Amino acid sequence: xxxxxxxxxxxxxxxxxxxxxxxxxxxxxxxxxxxxxxxxxxxxxxxxxxxxxxxxxxxxxxxxxxxxxxxxxxxxxxxxxxxxxxxxxxxxxxxxxxxxxxxxxxxxxxxxxxxxxxxxxxxxxxxxxxxxxxxxxxxxxxxxxxxxxxxxxxxxxxxxxxxxxxxxxxxxxxxxxxxxxxxxxxxxxxxxxxxxxxxxxxxxxxxxxxxxxxxxxxxxxxxxxxxxxxxxxxxxxxxxxxxxxxxxxxxxxxxxxxxxxxxxxxxxxxxxxxxxxxxxxxxxxxxxxxxxxxxxxxxxxxxxxxxxxxxxxxxxxxxxxxxxxxxxxxxxxxxxxxxxxxxxxxx
Numbered sequence: 001x002x003x004x005x006x007x008x009x010x011x012x013x014x015x016x017x018x019x020x021x022x023x024x025x026x027x028x029x030x031x032x033x034x035x036x037x038x039x040x041x042x043x044x045x046x047x048x049x050x051x052x053x054x055x056x057x058x059x060x061x062x063x064x065x066x067x068x069x070x071x072x073x074x075x076x077x078x079x080x081x082x083x084x085x086x087x088x089x090x091x092x093x094x095x096x097x098x099x100x101x102x103x104x105x106x107x108x109x110x111x112x113x114x115x116x117x118x119x120x121x122x123x124x125x126x127x128x129x130x131x132x133x134x135x136x137x138x139x140x141x142x143x144x145x146x147x148x149x150x151x152x153x154x155x156x157x158x159x160x161x162x163x164x165x166x167x168x169x170x171x172x173x174x175x176x177x178x179x180x181x182x183x184x185x186x187x188x189x190x191x192x193x194x195x196x197x198x199x200x201x202x203x204x205x206x207x208x209x210x211x212x213x214x215x216x217x218x219x220x221x222x223x224x225x226x227x228x229x230x231x232x233x234x235x236x237x238x239x240x241x242x243x244x245x246x247x248x249x250x251x252x253x254x255x256x257x258x259x260x261x262x263x264x265x266x267x268x269x270x271x272x273x274x275x276x277x278x279x280x281x282x283x284x285x286x287x288x289x290x291x292x293x294x295x296x297x298x299x300x301x302x303x304x305x306x307x308x309x310x311x312x313x314x315x316x317x318x319x320x321x322x323x324x325x326x327x328x329x330x331x332x333x334x335x336x337x338x339x340x341x342x343x344x345x346x347x
Contacts, residue, residue, distance in 0.1 A: 001027045004215055005065040005090065007050065007082065008032055008072035009043070012170045013096065016208035017069055018043060024212055031059050032072070051078055056085040063089030067215035071096045076123040076144030083152035094159040094214045095149045096207075099223060099281055100139030101162060106273060107133060109280040112162075112221045119144030121151050133275050159214035161207070163224040164281050165271065168204035168299050169306035174319035175270035176201075176303050182323065183236060184243035190329045190336075191249040192258060192272035195233035199271060199279045200225040203299045210291045222286040228279065230296040235271070238300035252336055261332050268324040 004021050008014035009030035021028045022042055029044040046062050048055030050072065068090045073079040083093060099105050103115040119127055119140045128140025146160050167176045183189060202225050210224060233249075240247050252258045255274050259265065265273045283291065 001025065002067075002216070003027045003065045004029070004212075005059075005063070005068040005086070006030045007068060007070040011071075012168075012172050013166065013204055013207060014071040015170060016168070016204045017071060017211055020205065020208045020212055021215075026212075026215075029062065029065065050082050053081065053085075056082060060085050060089050065090050067092040067094060069094045069096070069211050069215055070149075073145045073149075074138075074141060075125045076119060076121050076127070076141055076148050079145040080121050080148035080152065083149050087152050092157050092159070092215060092217070092219065093149050093153045094161065094211055095146060096211065097142050097146050097160050097162045098139065099162050099164045099225075100134070100136055101143040101146065102139070103135065104277060105134050105139065106275040106278045108277040109282070110223065110277060111282040112223055112285055116146075117143040119147065121145075121148035156219060159211075159219050160221040161211060161214065161224050162222065163202060163207050164279075165199075165201040165225075166204050166207055167201045167303065169303050171204070171303065172319060174322040176300065177307060177319075178270055178322040179236065180239050180243060180300070180304055180307065183239040183245050183247045186246045187248070188333055189236070189247045189249050190269065190324065190333055191232070191236055191251045192263075192269040193232060193251070193255050193274070194253055195231060195249070195251050197232045197279070198228040199230055199232055199235065199296075200228055200281060200283075201230075201235075201271065201296065201299070202226045203294050206291065206293045210286060210289075213290050218289055220285070220289075222289065222291070223281050223283040224286055224291065225281045225283045226293040226296070227283075227287075232271070234296055235300065238297045239304075241297075242301050242304040250333055250336065252332075254339075257336075257339060258332075261335065263324065263328075263332065267321045268328075270322050 004026040006017055009018045009032055031046045033049055046059055101116050102110050103117055117135055117140050121144055123144045128137045130136050149158050207224050236249055
Protein backbone atom coordinates (compact mmCIF):
# COMPACT_ATOMS: atom_id res chain seq x y z
CA UNK A 1 0.00 0.00 0.00
CA UNK A 2 1.22 3.50 -0.82
CA UNK A 3 2.11 5.52 2.27
CA UNK A 4 1.39 9.26 2.47
CA UNK A 5 2.38 11.83 5.08
CA UNK A 6 0.30 15.01 5.26
CA UNK A 7 1.63 18.01 7.18
CA UNK A 8 -1.57 19.55 8.50
CA UNK A 9 -4.75 17.71 7.71
CA UNK A 10 -7.60 19.11 9.80
CA UNK A 11 -8.26 22.42 8.04
CA UNK A 12 -9.65 23.34 4.67
CA UNK A 13 -7.21 21.97 2.07
CA UNK A 14 -5.48 19.56 4.42
CA UNK A 15 -8.75 17.90 5.31
CA UNK A 16 -9.68 17.60 1.62
CA UNK A 17 -6.32 15.96 0.88
CA UNK A 18 -6.86 13.47 3.71
CA UNK A 19 -10.32 12.52 2.49
CA UNK A 20 -9.20 12.12 -1.12
CA UNK A 21 -6.15 10.10 -0.12
CA UNK A 22 -8.21 7.67 1.95
CA UNK A 23 -10.70 7.27 -0.89
CA UNK A 24 -7.79 6.61 -3.26
CA UNK A 25 -6.40 3.83 -1.09
CA UNK A 26 -3.42 5.55 0.52
CA UNK A 27 -2.25 4.70 4.02
CA UNK A 28 -2.37 8.17 5.57
CA UNK A 29 -0.36 9.70 8.40
CA UNK A 30 -0.92 13.29 9.49
CA UNK A 31 1.51 15.40 11.48
CA UNK A 32 -0.03 18.29 13.36
CA UNK A 33 -0.42 19.71 16.82
CA UNK A 34 -3.89 18.28 17.24
CA UNK A 35 -5.29 21.49 18.72
CA UNK A 36 -8.12 22.08 16.25
CA UNK A 37 -10.14 19.95 13.90
CA UNK A 38 -10.09 16.20 13.51
CA UNK A 39 -9.30 13.70 10.80
CA UNK A 40 -11.67 11.08 9.48
CA UNK A 41 -11.29 7.59 10.88
CA UNK A 42 -8.53 5.49 9.42
CA UNK A 43 -5.82 8.13 9.73
CA UNK A 44 -2.71 7.74 11.83
CA UNK A 45 -2.02 10.95 13.76
CA UNK A 46 1.47 11.89 14.88
CA UNK A 47 1.17 14.84 17.22
CA UNK A 48 3.89 17.44 17.07
CA UNK A 49 4.94 20.95 16.16
CA UNK A 50 6.88 21.54 12.94
CA UNK A 51 8.94 24.18 14.76
CA UNK A 52 10.22 21.64 17.33
CA UNK A 53 13.36 19.68 16.26
CA UNK A 54 12.58 16.82 18.66
CA UNK A 55 9.09 16.46 17.19
CA UNK A 56 10.54 16.40 13.68
CA UNK A 57 13.04 13.72 14.64
CA UNK A 58 10.27 11.64 16.18
CA UNK A 59 8.18 12.12 13.04
CA UNK A 60 11.02 10.91 10.83
CA UNK A 61 11.32 7.76 12.93
CA UNK A 62 7.67 7.04 12.10
CA UNK A 63 8.46 6.74 8.38
CA UNK A 64 9.18 5.90 5.67
CA UNK A 65 6.60 7.33 3.24
CA UNK A 66 6.27 7.39 -0.50
CA UNK A 67 5.34 11.07 -0.43
CA UNK A 68 4.61 14.05 1.79
CA UNK A 69 2.09 16.80 1.03
CA UNK A 70 2.88 19.94 2.99
CA UNK A 71 -0.20 22.11 3.48
CA UNK A 72 1.13 24.07 6.47
CA UNK A 73 4.49 25.54 5.43
CA UNK A 74 4.75 29.33 5.72
CA UNK A 75 8.16 30.14 7.24
CA UNK A 76 11.23 29.30 5.12
CA UNK A 77 13.67 28.23 7.84
CA UNK A 78 10.98 26.04 9.42
CA UNK A 79 10.18 24.42 6.08
CA UNK A 80 13.91 23.87 5.53
CA UNK A 81 14.13 22.03 8.85
CA UNK A 82 11.09 19.91 7.97
CA UNK A 83 12.50 19.02 4.55
CA UNK A 84 15.89 18.07 5.96
CA UNK A 85 14.31 15.90 8.64
CA UNK A 86 12.10 14.07 6.12
CA UNK A 87 14.48 13.77 3.17
CA UNK A 88 15.91 10.37 4.25
CA UNK A 89 12.46 8.84 4.79
CA UNK A 90 10.30 10.43 2.07
CA UNK A 91 10.57 9.81 -1.66
CA UNK A 92 8.70 12.89 -2.99
CA UNK A 93 7.72 16.26 -1.54
CA UNK A 94 4.64 18.22 -2.65
CA UNK A 95 4.58 21.74 -1.32
CA UNK A 96 1.39 23.80 -1.41
CA UNK A 97 2.50 27.31 -2.33
CA UNK A 98 0.59 30.24 -3.85
CA UNK A 99 0.46 32.52 -6.90
CA UNK A 100 1.59 35.26 -4.50
CA UNK A 101 5.18 34.06 -5.01
CA UNK A 102 5.25 35.79 -8.41
CA UNK A 103 6.83 39.22 -8.73
CA UNK A 104 3.99 40.26 -11.05
CA UNK A 105 1.10 39.20 -8.81
CA UNK A 106 -1.58 40.61 -8.96
CA UNK A 107 -0.97 43.06 -11.79
CA UNK A 108 0.42 40.89 -14.61
CA UNK A 109 -0.71 37.76 -16.49
CA UNK A 110 1.21 34.80 -15.08
CA UNK A 111 2.66 31.48 -16.18
CA UNK A 112 4.98 29.13 -14.30
CA UNK A 113 7.87 30.83 -16.11
CA UNK A 114 7.06 34.24 -14.62
CA UNK A 115 9.66 35.70 -12.26
CA UNK A 116 9.39 34.66 -8.61
CA UNK A 117 10.16 36.79 -5.56
CA UNK A 118 13.63 36.35 -4.09
CA UNK A 119 13.75 34.89 -0.60
CA UNK A 120 16.46 32.71 0.99
CA UNK A 121 15.58 29.26 2.25
CA UNK A 122 16.58 30.13 5.82
CA UNK A 123 14.56 33.37 6.07
CA UNK A 124 12.25 34.12 8.95
CA UNK A 125 8.55 34.85 9.08
CA UNK A 126 8.93 38.59 8.49
CA UNK A 127 11.15 38.51 5.39
CA UNK A 128 10.17 40.90 2.60
CA UNK A 129 7.59 43.66 2.62
CA UNK A 130 3.96 44.36 1.82
CA UNK A 131 3.33 46.50 -1.23
CA UNK A 132 0.20 47.92 -2.74
CA UNK A 133 -0.91 46.12 -4.86
CA UNK A 134 1.95 43.71 -4.20
CA UNK A 135 4.24 41.94 -3.40
CA UNK A 136 3.63 40.70 0.15
CA UNK A 137 5.51 39.15 3.05
CA UNK A 138 3.29 36.13 2.52
CA UNK A 139 4.50 35.84 -1.07
CA UNK A 140 8.15 36.32 -0.15
CA UNK A 141 8.09 33.71 2.59
CA UNK A 142 6.20 31.17 0.48
CA UNK A 143 8.89 31.63 -2.19
CA UNK A 144 11.51 30.94 0.47
CA UNK A 145 9.67 27.77 1.47
CA UNK A 146 9.69 26.62 -2.16
CA UNK A 147 13.43 27.16 -2.28
CA UNK A 148 13.92 25.22 0.94
CA UNK A 149 12.16 22.17 -0.50
CA UNK A 150 13.98 22.36 -3.83
CA UNK A 151 17.37 22.71 -2.16
CA UNK A 152 16.72 19.63 -0.05
CA UNK A 153 14.82 17.28 -2.36
CA UNK A 154 15.90 18.53 -5.78
CA UNK A 155 13.63 19.22 -8.73
CA UNK A 156 13.38 15.53 -9.61
CA UNK A 157 11.63 14.78 -6.30
CA UNK A 158 9.60 17.99 -5.82
CA UNK A 159 6.21 19.29 -6.88
CA UNK A 160 5.34 22.93 -6.24
CA UNK A 161 1.63 23.77 -6.42
CA UNK A 162 0.66 27.43 -6.73
CA UNK A 163 -3.09 27.84 -6.27
CA UNK A 164 -4.92 31.10 -6.76
CA UNK A 165 -8.19 31.63 -4.89
CA UNK A 166 -9.48 28.36 -3.41
CA UNK A 167 -13.17 27.96 -2.55
CA UNK A 168 -15.39 25.13 -1.40
CA UNK A 169 -16.70 23.34 1.68
CA UNK A 170 -14.91 24.23 4.97
CA UNK A 171 -13.54 27.48 3.53
CA UNK A 172 -12.21 29.43 6.53
CA UNK A 173 -11.40 32.74 4.81
CA UNK A 174 -15.12 33.22 4.29
CA UNK A 175 -15.31 34.69 0.78
CA UNK A 176 -17.92 32.39 -0.71
CA UNK A 177 -19.80 31.93 2.59
CA UNK A 178 -20.19 35.72 2.80
CA UNK A 179 -21.60 36.00 -0.70
CA UNK A 180 -24.00 33.14 -0.03
CA UNK A 181 -25.17 34.78 3.17
CA UNK A 182 -25.57 38.20 1.58
CA UNK A 183 -27.44 36.94 -1.46
CA UNK A 184 -29.71 34.81 0.71
CA UNK A 185 -30.83 37.98 2.51
CA UNK A 186 -32.24 39.16 -0.81
CA UNK A 187 -33.09 42.67 -1.89
CA UNK A 188 -30.80 44.89 -3.86
CA UNK A 189 -27.22 43.61 -3.81
CA UNK A 190 -24.17 45.71 -4.66
CA UNK A 191 -22.37 43.73 -7.38
CA UNK A 192 -18.87 44.98 -8.23
CA UNK A 193 -17.53 45.62 -11.71
CA UNK A 194 -18.65 44.06 -14.96
CA UNK A 195 -20.91 41.02 -14.70
CA UNK A 196 -18.97 39.31 -17.51
CA UNK A 197 -15.57 39.62 -15.78
CA UNK A 198 -13.90 36.20 -15.97
CA UNK A 199 -12.75 34.71 -12.68
CA UNK A 200 -10.71 31.60 -11.82
CA UNK A 201 -11.42 30.33 -8.31
CA UNK A 202 -10.64 26.64 -7.97
CA UNK A 203 -12.44 24.10 -5.80
CA UNK A 204 -10.49 22.84 -2.79
CA UNK A 205 -11.31 19.25 -3.71
CA UNK A 206 -9.77 19.69 -7.15
CA UNK A 207 -6.58 21.08 -5.61
CA UNK A 208 -6.49 18.06 -3.28
CA UNK A 209 -7.00 15.61 -6.13
CA UNK A 210 -4.18 17.17 -8.12
CA UNK A 211 -1.89 17.18 -5.08
CA UNK A 212 -2.39 13.43 -4.89
CA UNK A 213 -1.38 13.13 -8.55
CA UNK A 214 1.93 14.72 -7.66
CA UNK A 215 2.29 12.49 -4.61
CA UNK A 216 1.92 9.53 -6.95
CA UNK A 217 4.89 10.70 -9.02
CA UNK A 218 4.10 13.86 -11.02
CA UNK A 219 6.82 16.45 -10.32
CA UNK A 220 7.27 20.04 -11.45
CA UNK A 221 5.77 23.46 -10.82
CA UNK A 222 2.08 24.01 -11.45
CA UNK A 223 -0.30 26.94 -11.23
CA UNK A 224 -3.63 25.69 -9.91
CA UNK A 225 -6.63 27.72 -11.04
CA UNK A 226 -9.84 27.03 -12.89
CA UNK A 227 -10.24 27.99 -16.51
CA UNK A 228 -11.46 31.50 -17.29
CA UNK A 229 -14.92 30.37 -18.40
CA UNK A 230 -16.87 31.46 -15.31
CA UNK A 231 -17.77 35.06 -14.54
CA UNK A 232 -18.72 37.15 -11.52
CA UNK A 233 -22.27 37.01 -12.78
CA UNK A 234 -22.10 33.21 -12.82
CA UNK A 235 -20.92 33.24 -9.20
CA UNK A 236 -23.66 35.54 -7.91
CA UNK A 237 -26.35 33.89 -10.00
CA UNK A 238 -25.37 30.50 -8.58
CA UNK A 239 -25.57 31.97 -5.07
CA UNK A 240 -29.08 33.24 -5.81
CA UNK A 241 -30.16 29.90 -7.24
CA UNK A 242 -28.96 27.70 -4.38
CA UNK A 243 -30.31 30.04 -1.69
CA UNK A 244 -33.66 30.47 -3.48
CA UNK A 245 -33.30 34.22 -3.05
CA UNK A 246 -35.08 37.19 -4.59
CA UNK A 247 -31.83 39.18 -4.72
CA UNK A 248 -31.47 41.79 -7.45
CA UNK A 249 -27.90 42.55 -8.50
CA UNK A 250 -26.94 46.15 -9.11
CA UNK A 251 -23.73 45.99 -11.13
CA UNK A 252 -21.58 49.01 -10.37
CA UNK A 253 -19.54 48.93 -13.54
CA UNK A 254 -17.59 52.13 -12.92
CA UNK A 255 -14.89 50.57 -10.75
CA UNK A 256 -12.92 53.78 -10.31
CA UNK A 257 -16.05 55.39 -8.90
CA UNK A 258 -16.57 52.39 -6.62
CA UNK A 259 -13.05 52.58 -5.21
CA UNK A 260 -13.51 56.34 -4.67
CA UNK A 261 -16.39 55.49 -2.33
CA UNK A 262 -13.89 53.77 -0.07
CA UNK A 263 -14.83 50.17 -0.80
CA UNK A 264 -11.94 47.85 0.04
CA UNK A 265 -11.13 45.53 -2.82
CA UNK A 266 -10.83 41.80 -2.11
CA UNK A 267 -12.47 42.01 1.32
CA UNK A 268 -15.55 44.27 1.54
CA UNK A 269 -16.79 42.80 -1.74
CA UNK A 270 -14.98 39.44 -1.77
CA UNK A 271 -13.25 38.33 -4.97
CA UNK A 272 -13.53 41.82 -6.51
CA UNK A 273 -10.16 43.25 -7.49
CA UNK A 274 -9.41 45.52 -10.40
CA UNK A 275 -5.78 44.54 -11.17
CA UNK A 276 -5.38 42.80 -14.51
CA UNK A 277 -3.44 39.77 -13.33
CA UNK A 278 -5.74 38.60 -10.56
CA UNK A 279 -7.78 36.34 -12.81
CA UNK A 280 -5.24 35.85 -15.58
CA UNK A 281 -3.19 32.89 -14.37
CA UNK A 282 -2.25 30.23 -16.92
CA UNK A 283 -2.80 26.72 -15.52
CA UNK A 284 -2.58 24.86 -18.82
CA UNK A 285 0.42 22.87 -17.53
CA UNK A 286 -1.68 21.47 -14.70
CA UNK A 287 -4.61 20.80 -17.04
CA UNK A 288 -2.29 18.76 -19.25
CA UNK A 289 -1.12 16.84 -16.17
CA UNK A 290 -4.65 15.94 -15.08
CA UNK A 291 -6.16 18.90 -13.21
CA UNK A 292 -9.90 18.77 -13.88
CA UNK A 293 -11.69 21.68 -12.19
CA UNK A 294 -15.38 21.24 -11.54
CA UNK A 295 -17.84 23.97 -12.40
CA UNK A 296 -18.16 27.07 -10.24
CA UNK A 297 -21.85 26.25 -9.86
CA UNK A 298 -20.95 22.89 -8.33
CA UNK A 299 -18.60 24.57 -5.85
CA UNK A 300 -21.29 27.07 -4.85
CA UNK A 301 -23.91 24.35 -4.49
CA UNK A 302 -21.74 22.08 -2.37
CA UNK A 303 -20.55 24.93 -0.17
CA UNK A 304 -24.14 25.96 0.52
CA UNK A 305 -25.07 22.36 1.25
CA UNK A 306 -22.20 22.15 3.74
CA UNK A 307 -23.21 25.41 5.43
CA UNK A 308 -26.87 24.49 5.73
CA UNK A 309 -26.19 20.96 6.95
CA UNK A 310 -24.51 22.23 10.10
CA UNK A 311 -20.99 22.11 8.74
CA UNK A 312 -18.45 23.73 11.01
CA UNK A 313 -15.20 25.15 9.78
CA UNK A 314 -12.21 26.60 11.54
CA UNK A 315 -12.68 29.98 13.20
CA UNK A 316 -10.18 32.30 11.55
CA UNK A 317 -9.49 36.00 11.94
CA UNK A 318 -9.52 36.57 8.17
CA UNK A 319 -13.22 35.75 8.01
CA UNK A 320 -13.97 38.91 9.99
CA UNK A 321 -12.51 40.98 7.12
CA UNK A 322 -15.03 39.71 4.59
CA UNK A 323 -18.10 41.69 3.64
CA UNK A 324 -19.40 45.22 3.49
CA UNK A 325 -21.45 46.78 6.26
CA UNK A 326 -25.14 46.78 5.27
CA UNK A 327 -25.51 50.50 5.95
CA UNK A 328 -22.49 51.28 3.79
CA UNK A 329 -23.80 49.08 0.99
CA UNK A 330 -27.18 50.84 1.08
CA UNK A 331 -25.54 54.27 1.06
CA UNK A 332 -23.32 53.41 -1.91
CA UNK A 333 -26.28 52.08 -3.87
CA UNK A 334 -28.05 55.38 -3.27
CA UNK A 335 -25.02 57.32 -4.43
CA UNK A 336 -24.76 55.07 -7.49
CA UNK A 337 -28.35 55.83 -8.42
CA UNK A 338 -27.64 59.55 -8.22
CA UNK A 339 -24.38 59.16 -10.13
CA UNK A 340 -26.14 57.34 -12.97
CA UNK A 341 -28.85 60.00 -13.18
CA UNK A 342 -26.24 62.75 -13.36
CA UNK A 343 -24.19 60.82 -15.89
CA UNK A 344 -27.16 60.12 -18.12
CA UNK A 345 -28.26 63.73 -17.89
CA UNK A 346 -24.80 64.90 -18.92
CA UNK A 347 -24.83 62.69 -21.98
